[in-house]
Amino acid sequence: MKLTFMPPAEGVQSLISTSYVMWSKDGQTVSYISENPSDQMKLYRYSIADDSTVKVRDLTREEFDKFLKFSSYILNAS
Numbered sequence: 005m006k007l008t009f010m011p012p013a014e015g016v017q018s019l020i021s022t023s024y025v026m027w028s029k030d031g032q033t034v035s036y037i038s039e040n041p042s043d044q045m046k047l048y049r050y051s052i053a054d055d056s057t058v059k060v061r062d063l064t065r066e067e068f069d070k071f072l073k074f075s076s077y078i079l080n081a082s
Contacts, residue, residue: 010050013059016040024071037063037071 012018019038023045026035034050045068047060 010034011055011057013048013057016059023068024074026074035060037068 019040020042022036022038024037027033028035032052034052035047036050037045037047039045045063045065047063048057049060050057
């Protein structure tokens with residue numbers, strides 16, 4: 005298995021935390037929700053074929069909370 009680092013989305017220097025990671029059904033993209041800047045959650049999508057990451061959209065706190073149904077485990081939670 006090869007370890008691959010996903011490039012950041014355009015204009016993003018770094019991410020504070022990543023809460024959810026979701027593979028697409030076809031296995032060609034990875035969507036993830038990350039925080040940057042503090043308390044501002046964004047949905048990003050990484051394309052394996054293009055080796056590129058794009059910001060899909062900003063998420064409100066209510067929208068972010070809806071992702072709990074996909075996973076009861078939040079990454080980086082204490």
